[in-house]
Amino acid sequence: MPDAPCPLITVFWMHKEEFDRPFEGLSRRRKQVLELFLAGKTDSEIALSLYITESTVRKHIENICDRFVLHQDTLDNRRSRRSDLIALFAQYKPELIGGNTRASVPAVSSKMTAGVEAAATKSEQRPEQRPVTRQDWGEAPDISDFFYGRDRELATLQQWIFEDGCRAIAVFGMAGMGKTALCTLLAEQIKDRFECLIWRNLRHTPPVGDLLAELIGFLSNLPQADLAAKTSDRIKQLMECLKKQQCLIVLDGVESILQDSDYAGQYPQGYEEFGELLQRIGSERHQSCLLLNGWDKPREIALLEGRVSAASAQRNRRVRSLQLDGLGAAARKIFQEQGLSDEEEWDALIDIYRGNPLALQIVSARIKELCNGSVAQYFDFGTLILDKHFQQLLHQHYQRLSELEKQIMRSLASHRQPIALPQLLAQMNSVSASEAIEALNSLGWRALIEKIPQGNESLFTLQPVVMKYVTREHL
Numbered sequence: 368m369p370d371a372p373c374p375l376i377t378v379f380w381m382h383k384e385e386f387d388r389p390f391e392g393l394s395r396r397r398k399q400v401l402e403l404f405l406a407g408k409t410d411s412e413i414a415l416s417l418y419i420t421e422s423t424v425r426k427h428i429e430n431i432c433d434r435f436v437l438h439q440d441t442l443d444n445r446r447s448r449r450s451d452l453i454a455l456f457a458q459y460k461p462e463l464i465g466g467n468t469r470a471s472v473p474a475v476s477s478k479m480t481a482g483v484e485a486a487a488t489k490s491e492q493r494p495e496q497r498p499v500t501r502q503d504w505g506e507a508p509d510i511s512d513f514f515y516g517r518d519r520e521l522a523t524l525q526q527w528i529f530e531d532g533c534r535a536i537a538v539f540g541m542a543g544m545g546k547t548a549l550c551t552l553l554a555e556q557i558k559d560r561f562e563c564l565i566w567r568n569l570r571h572t573p574p575v576g577d578l579l580a581e582l583i584g585f586l587s588n589l590p591q592a593d594l595a596a597k598t599s600d601r602i603k604q605l606m607e608c609l610k611k612q613q614c615l616i617v618l619d620g621v622e623s624i625l626q627d628s629d630y631a632g633q634y635p636q637g638y639e640e641f642g643e644l645l646q647r648i649g650s651e652r653h654q655s656c657l658l659l660n661g662w663d664k665p666r667e668i669a670l671l672e673g674r675v676s677a678a679s680a681q682r683n684r685r686v687r688s689l690q691l692d693g694l695g696a697a698a699r700k701i702f703q704e705q706g707l708s709d710e711e712e713w714d715a716l717i718d719i720y721r722g723n724p725l726a727l728q729i730v731s732a733r734i735k736e737l738c739n740g741s742v743a744q745y746f747d748f749g750t751l752i753l754d755k756h757f758q759q760l761l762h763q764h765y766q767r768l769s770e771l772e773k774q775i776m777r778s779l780a781s782h783r784q785p786i787a788l789p790q791l792l793a794q795m796n797s798v799s800a801s802e803a804i805e806a807l808n809s810l811g812w813r814a815l816i817e818k819i820p821q822g823n824e825s826l827f828t829l830q831p832v833v834m835k836y837v838t839r840e841h842l
Contacts, residue, residue, distance in 0.1 A: 386459045389434040395704070400427040404449075405456055405463045420510050420555045428452070500559055503585050506568040507551055507617070514548050515724060516697025520689065524553050528656050529560070531684045535649040537621070537668040538660040540691035540814045541830075542760040543725025546660040547619055549691065554617055554658070561615040561655075569661075570620045575640045579605055586614055598640045606647055609655035621661030627767045630805065631812035632666030642667050649686040662764065664688050664812040690814050693722020705731040705740070712742040719751065721830045729754040751835050761836040764815060771798065771806040773841070776815070776829065780837035785819050785826035 393401065396417070403413045410424045417424075432448040435455060457464050527533040538546050558564050565585050567578065579601040583589055586608040595601045608614060624641060626633040634642055645667035648657045659665065671686040698717045699710075701724070707713070720726040730745075730752045738744040745752075765773065778794045779786065792803055807827065810816045815833065819826040829837065 383459070386435075386455075390460070392434065393431065397427050397431055400424055401431055402463060404428060405453065415556065419514060420552065422509060426509075500561060500564060501585075502558060502564045503566065504564075505566040507554070507566040507619070508547060510548050510551050514545070514552060515700050516694050517545070517549055517552075520549060520691065521553055521556070524549075524689065525557060527684075527687050528557065531687075533656060533687050534651075534653065534685045535645060535657045535668060535671070536659065536686075537664055537688040538658070538691055539662065539664045539688060539812070541723065542662060542764065543723045543757065544691045544693070545724050546691050550617055550619065550658055550660045554615065558615065560613075562612045563614040564617075565614070566617040566619065568619045570623045572623050575638060575644070576601060579644070582616060583608060586612070599643065602640070602644050602647060605644075606651060606653065609648070609653040612654070614655035615658065616655065617658045617660075619660055621659050621665060622663050622767070623661075625661075625663055625665070625767075629769050630772070630809040631663040632669060632809075646671070662767075662813060664690075669812060692814075693717070693720075694724055694727075695722050698722050698724065698727050701727050702731055702742075705735050707731055707734055707740045707742055709741055709743040712746060715746070716742055719831050721832070723832070726754075726757055726832060729757055751831060753832065753835055753839070757832075758836060761833065762840070764813070765837070765841070767813075768815075769806065769809070771802060772810055774798070775803065775806055775810065776833075776837050777841055779816065779827060779829050780834050781842060783834065785817075785821075785828040787821075787824050787826055791827065 399417055400413055403416060408416070410421045413419075413424045414421045428449065432452055435452065437448045437451045437455070453464065524536065524538075527536060538550060540546055554564060554566065563586050565582060567573075567581065569578075573581075576598045579598065580591075580594055583594065583601060583604050584591070586605070589604070595604055624634070624638050625631070626635045642665070645657075645665055648655075649667060649671040659668070668686060668688050672688055695717070696714075699713050702710075702713050702716075716730070717727065720730060733752050733754070734740060734742060734745045765776070768776065774795060775791070778791060782790075782794070788800070788803065788807075792798060792800060795803065807816065811818065815829075817828050817830060819828065828834075
């Protein structure tokens, strides 16, 4: 018997070069998205594979459709364009469709048609029984092509939240390390496991009472008239919300509401009740999670995570902090994208800038411009590039320090080599060991010093970039 008629599939008529031109013009990231999409991956699966958000995946696919001039001419525009995109590649590049299955054109086989239809359907489907999540992303950034590595950190944070039941987590570290990007991607990955998600940026330093009003209003739909007048009572209302439902609260840029010219984790007048909020979220029972990020570790987080249970003799597992360090080998992708040469020198460049993604993006761009991409030629200059933007960030870090912290930073910069506490004290007049230890601890909460274990003692020093800044500006 003759085969049943094949279902209709769109056939495109264009010269091969008309197809090749936009395809070759796609960026590396868009080709990665395209290949996964054509393989039948969902937007969520693509986002997880490439460490980007689902909204970024959708934007990339829409851009690809635009480049191939796939028009929006049906009621279900996005679905139609995606189906046309799959049909286009089935015709001109069939090896990319569903596991390199090849198809003849225009006589597309029923097997290929079924694969095309399945891929188009799967790319739009959501997992069955997905919980309904109310989300308010506020000023959360849209991560696009500038996220590298962090598999280990993402896995650790998810373990803390879902296996250890963490109530509060602080991600802290130097400017440029990618704390906001990491928290954005984490929230995107886990959002469907919470009933509510709300993101707020604290750089505008909202009063604590106003911040609580926003959180309570979104999480509970409580009328303004029923909102408590006192901040302490609003904290109680928020705690009730966190107990009744699973909520994920992300607060970005916590350093904005911490005290300048003082030790890390202190609050200026009017913000002391933020410490009470952290204390209650970290110590009371509820089924939600607060995710903080900033330059400094908040004092309450440090105190709560340091507590030891009398029953188990273990540290508190409900409150954690993660100091976000450099990228390591994952930073090599930055150099690949910039087209830098002398690959044998890349690890040394990463080490000098301690894997700081922002610093490495800046220096790799300069190397490409000034040294034609040669890392070896850059090293021949015998200097560190300290971009004005990054220097300004370091200046903001420095201005937040107490006077004793600044004195220690200057001493470490002038000594240049790692130094033990007794040697450090010998360089500093009229500073007791207890005062120095307190200041060093505060600098550790800011991720501004490096501590190197050596035998029974620790040596202290500065990162090369921080050392150059302090030497240039403050010695």
